[in-house]
Amino acid sequence: MTELFGAGGIAGGGALRIAGRDLPRDELAGWAASVAAEIAGAEAVAVHATASAETVAAVVGGLLAGVPVVPLPPDSGPAERAHILGDSGARLLLGAAGAHEPADGDPPFLPVDGLPRSGGGTAEAGAGDGTAMILYTSGTTGAPKGVLISRDAIAAGLDALAAAWAWTPDDVLVHGLPLFHVHGLVLGVLGPLRVGSPLVHTGRPRPEAYAAARAEHGGSLYFGVPTVWSRTAADEDAARALRGARLLVSGSAPLPVPVFERLAALTGHRPVERYGMTETLITVSARADGERRPGHVGTPLPGVETRLVAEDGSAVPADGETPGELHLRAPMLFRGYLGRPEATAAAFAEGGWFRTGDIATIGPDGWHRIVGRASTDLIKSGGYRIGAGEVENALLAHPAVREAAVVGTPHDDLGEQVTAYVVADGADERQLIDFVAGRLSAHKRPRTVHLVASLPRNAMGKVVKTRLGDGAH
Structure with missing residues (x-):
C-alpha cells in the first residue's frame, strides 16, 4: 500500500518553517505520532487551522491515525463554525492553546502544543479510499457542504502535479496561503511532505516575505493566488527578487492577463496557471517544461478526462471559442458530499462525469480557458x-x-x-x-x-x- 508521505515517510525530506518557526521533519514525525495516539478511533477531528506548526502537526497526526481531518477556518463566524463542527461529526477540536477561543457547542478541545514531540511509532495508515479530509465548500449557494477527500485522491493529485511541475526534493516551496483550503493545505503542506521538499510558509503571503524567502532560504517554487501576484507585480523590488526562482504557480482564481504580463516582465517567469476545485483537487495545468498562455489554465493532467456540455446536454465543440460547462473524470475526484446523497447524485452526469459548474472553452490543442461560474460568470x-x-x-x-x-x-x-x-x-x-x-x-x-x-x-x-x-x- 502506498504511503501518503512518500517512500521516506514524514521524516524523509527537507525541513519545514512555518510562520517563522522551524519544524524539523523528525520532530514533526514524533509530534504527529503523539496526536495520532490521542485521537485514535475518533469518527472525525476538527483542526483550528491557523498558519502554525500546531496545525501541521494536527493534520498530519489525523492522517497517521486514519481519522478524517476537518480544517476549521480560524476566522469563521459563529454560524459557519457551528455548522462545520456539527455537520462533520468532529469529536475533538485540535489547535494551539493560545490561538483558540472556545465557543458554545464546541467539541472538547485538545491543545496540540501540550503534546510531546517524541511520540512513539510513526506507522502510517497508507493511501486508500478511506476519507483523509472533510473540506467544506465556500457555501455561496447555501450552507457549506462537506467534501469527502480520500487518501488515494490526494496521492494521485500530488503525484500528477509533481510530474507536471518537475517538483522534486531539491525544490524549496514558498507560500503564505491559509491552511484550511486545498491550495494552502493539500498542495502547500501535504505536497512537500509527499515530494520530500523543504517548505517555507511565510505566515501571510506578502510580497516582501516571498522575496525574503528567496534570499534567505533559496525559495525555488512559489504558490500564490492572483491577489498575491498582483501585489507582487506592484512591488518591483519584491518581484525582481524572484528572478532566481524556478517556477511561479498561480491558482484558486483566474490570473488577470495584465498581471501575468507584468509579473513575467519583472520576474522573468511566465507563471504556471492551473485549475481545480475542492471536489476535484487540481485537474488541469500548464507544465513546467511547456508553454504558458495568459488567460489559460493548461491541459488535463495524466488520467484526467474533460468535456464541455451545453445547457441542453449536447456536446460543445473544442474550438477554443464556444463555451460550455466543464465536466471531469479523474482519480482526484471526491467521494461525495457528507450526508448528502441527493447532492452527490446531482453533481454527477451519466458515466461518472462530475459537473463542475464552471464554464470553459477548450481549444483544438486541448488548452483550457475558464470563463467563470455558470451561476455568475x-x-x-x-x-x-x-x-x-x-x-x-x-x-x-x-x-x-x-x-x-x-x-x-x-x-x-x-x-x-x-x-x-x-x-x-x-x-x-x-x-x-x-x-x-x-x-x-x-x-x-x-x-x-x-x-x-x-x-x-x-x-x-x-x-x-x-x-x-x-x-x-
Missing part, C-alpha cells in the same frame, strides 16, 4: 453568451484600473446586461465602457460601470460576486 445578453472573465481582462488592461469584477444584471430588453464593478484611479464610467468597446465586440461592453473603493473577497482572494450589489466596499 456566464452572461446571456441579447442572445449572446458572454464570459465575465474576458470583459474583466479588458477592463484591467486600462492603466487606471486596479480591480474589476463583471456580472450579469437584469435588463428588460436584453435579459441580462453586462455590469462592471471597478476600482480605478482617474477614469470615469464612459471612458471605461468605450475602452472595452474598442477591444471587444460591441455586445460585450459593460452597459453600467460602478466605481467602488474595493471588491468583496474571501480568504483565498476570490471576489464574492454575490456581494457586489451590497453597496460600497
Whole structure:
C-alpha cells in the first residue's frame, strides 16, 4: 500500500518553517505520532487551522491515525463554525492553546502544543479510499457542504502535479496561503511532505516575505493566488527578487492577463496557471517544461478526462471559442458530499462525469480557458453568451484600473446586461465602457460601470460576486 508521505515517510525530506518557526521533519514525525495516539478511533477531528506548526502537526497526526481531518477556518463566524463542527461529526477540536477561543457547542478541545514531540511509532495508515479530509465548500449557494477527500485522491493529485511541475526534493516551496483550503493545505503542506521538499510558509503571503524567502532560504517554487501576484507585480523590488526562482504557480482564481504580463516582465517567469476545485483537487495545468498562455489554465493532467456540455446536454465543440460547462473524470475526484446523497447524485452526469459548474472553452490543442461560474460568470445578453472573465481582462488592461469584477444584471430588453464593478484611479464610467468597446465586440461592453473603493473577497482572494450589489466596499 502506498504511503501518503512518500517512500521516506514524514521524516524523509527537507525541513519545514512555518510562520517563522522551524519544524524539523523528525520532530514533526514524533509530534504527529503523539496526536495520532490521542485521537485514535475518533469518527472525525476538527483542526483550528491557523498558519502554525500546531496545525501541521494536527493534520498530519489525523492522517497517521486514519481519522478524517476537518480544517476549521480560524476566522469563521459563529454560524459557519457551528455548522462545520456539527455537520462533520468532529469529536475533538485540535489547535494551539493560545490561538483558540472556545465557543458554545464546541467539541472538547485538545491543545496540540501540550503534546510531546517524541511520540512513539510513526506507522502510517497508507493511501486508500478511506476519507483523509472533510473540506467544506465556500457555501455561496447555501450552507457549506462537506467534501469527502480520500487518501488515494490526494496521492494521485500530488503525484500528477509533481510530474507536471518537475517538483522534486531539491525544490524549496514558498507560500503564505491559509491552511484550511486545498491550495494552502493539500498542495502547500501535504505536497512537500509527499515530494520530500523543504517548505517555507511565510505566515501571510506578502510580497516582501516571498522575496525574503528567496534570499534567505533559496525559495525555488512559489504558490500564490492572483491577489498575491498582483501585489507582487506592484512591488518591483519584491518581484525582481524572484528572478532566481524556478517556477511561479498561480491558482484558486483566474490570473488577470495584465498581471501575468507584468509579473513575467519583472520576474522573468511566465507563471504556471492551473485549475481545480475542492471536489476535484487540481485537474488541469500548464507544465513546467511547456508553454504558458495568459488567460489559460493548461491541459488535463495524466488520467484526467474533460468535456464541455451545453445547457441542453449536447456536446460543445473544442474550438477554443464556444463555451460550455466543464465536466471531469479523474482519480482526484471526491467521494461525495457528507450526508448528502441527493447532492452527490446531482453533481454527477451519466458515466461518472462530475459537473463542475464552471464554464470553459477548450481549444483544438486541448488548452483550457475558464470563463467563470455558470451561476455568475456566464452572461446571456441579447442572445449572446458572454464570459465575465474576458470583459474583466479588458477592463484591467486600462492603466487606471486596479480591480474589476463583471456580472450579469437584469435588463428588460436584453435579459441580462453586462455590469462592471471597478476600482480605478482617474477614469470615469464612459471612458471605461468605450475602452472595452474598442477591444471587444460591441455586445460585450459593460452597459453600467460602478466605481467602488474595493471588491468583496474571501480568504483565498476570490471576489464574492454575490456581494457586489451590497453597496460600497
